[in-house]
Amino acid sequence: MTELHAAPHDADAIEKVSREFREAFGSEPEGVFSAPGRVNIIGEHVDYQQGLCVPMAISHRCFVAARRTDAGVVRMRSVQSGETVEASAPGLAPGAVDGWASYVAGVVWALADRFEGGVASGVDLLIDGYVPLGAGLSSSAALECAVAAAIEELCKLGTTPHERIRAAIKAETEFAGAATGGLDQSASILCEEGHAILLDCRDFSTTSVPWDLAGQGLALLIIDTRAPHSLVGGEYAERRAQAEAGARALGVESLRDVPFEGASDACRGITDPVVQRRSRHIINEIERVREFAEILETGSIREGLARIAELLNASHDSLRDDYEVTVPELDVAVEAAREAGAHGARMTGGGFGGSVIALVEADRVETVAGAVESAFAEHSFTEPVFFLATPSRGAGRDR
Structure with a gap:
């Protein structure tokens, strides 16, 4: 167990x-x-x-x-x-x-x-x-x-x-x-x-x-991948600088000021392809948060569960592909949790190591955790550590 x-x-x-x-x-x-x-x-x-x-x-x-x-x-x-x-x-x-x-x-x-x-x-x-x-x-x-x-x-x-x-x-x-x-x-x-x-x-x-998870039969599983978690190599500062470059290229104080409608066309106007991807993540992530919060404000996670899963998954995929802050342990944990039935899974925090969260049915917590544990063993990763996150x-x- x-x-x-x-x-x-x-x-x-x-x-x-x-x-x-x-x-x-x-x-x-x-x-x-x-x-x-x-x-x-x-x-x-x-x-x-x-x-x-x-x-x-x-x-x-x-x-x-x-x-x-x-x-x-x-x-x-x-x-x-x-x-x-x-x-x-x-x-x-x-x-x-x-x-x-x-x-x-x-x-x-x-x-x-x-x-x-x-x-x-x-x-x-x-x-x-x-x-x-x-x-x-x-x-x-x-x-x-x-x-x-x-x-x-x-x-x-x-x-x-x-x-x-x-x-x-x-x-x-x-x-x-x-x-x-x-x-x-x-x-x-x-x-x-x-x-x-x-x-x-x-x-x-x-x-x-x-965010009454227990009241709706859900749980948020935290998976500490135990991958080396360090931003001292300059990756964090580099991402910030690239985001700032994106804002300058689009003529705004911050990427928050770029309207979501038409953002794809605006980002295509950024000549540096890396800066373009970084900017695209931030603009899309802010919109994902808006929609996520609107679902929660209704008070029923269940009614919006399918869309919540899509938003959580899209967030991780963007952090992996556009922002490039994941590591193999994070990606393996996310994929294993999704395949085991999680309602969405994503890395959380700054990336380059750290933890993954998975929204799961309360009675499937151990099933999802076991699937991640098995996937880590198959990849010869350090054994992960699991926590339940209770809104406190x-x-x-x-x-």
Whole structure:
């Protein structure tokens, strides 16, 4: 039987992180906070062209136990690494902390202008994460957003959810030095249980859309292909540059501004064939998201299931053929899931490794997972890991 890796019960995770905090810092935490990882259902590689995406929060979360101190130090301990890192609270600046702790300290730094001197008092933070690493499920955003929730409440900053999103983005891009477009942080903070969000990357406005999979006898299977997942080779930056070249060639600020009607003719006017394909993917993907969200807004996934499957499949095929960001493991997982009866399957995330999602009947989850597992064995790929994605709540206080 294929193993499905479930998230721990929240109560168990809360008790564990509280116990770890007591052992690490010798006192009770003032509160426990958490934020979810995310999976992007559709809308890939369009965020940096002001496009539309439909992400959802998953049940796998990052938990943070926290307490204010008068030590003038930010003390951070990770259960996963077993490491404790300390940094001067008033001296936080990019470059002061590296590694996983930079994502934590970066949030404190990004929120510092809201503190009215309170940041200098210090804080202890104990982190315990359950979002799978390297699977493209935004473990870093979950960490940032859980810390932002903790700092907001303990220090009574009065920030809005969108201000915390911006702080998390600033922490990742300016303090930790990693690339993010804001999709991950928006989903981690704004999602509601049983819903996804339609995210407009032009102004980061969001609309909650029904995505009650269990209520309609469906499940979203996440397949972590465990293929090496790295964008450090410049592929991500290259795709962004090609998309920008496409917008320039078409005389628009972003490819979001190209009307879908007539887009095929417009793209044929781009002389560089590679830039033409990149642009075609983005324009078509944005339209796929529009249609996908319209189906969800009716509240009945079942009634639009056939079209949903077509949109998910078309998204992956475009990412494979026009955007060229898939790898053999992703394509094999998608094909195996489709052949086993999935209602659509696609890669999710930046590509070049990472995960696949498959929309399946709830009683066929193990059948589809087993088919993917067998296909990987036939290709001598590393054995994949499977998760069920439950549409979950955003960041907040747990205790």
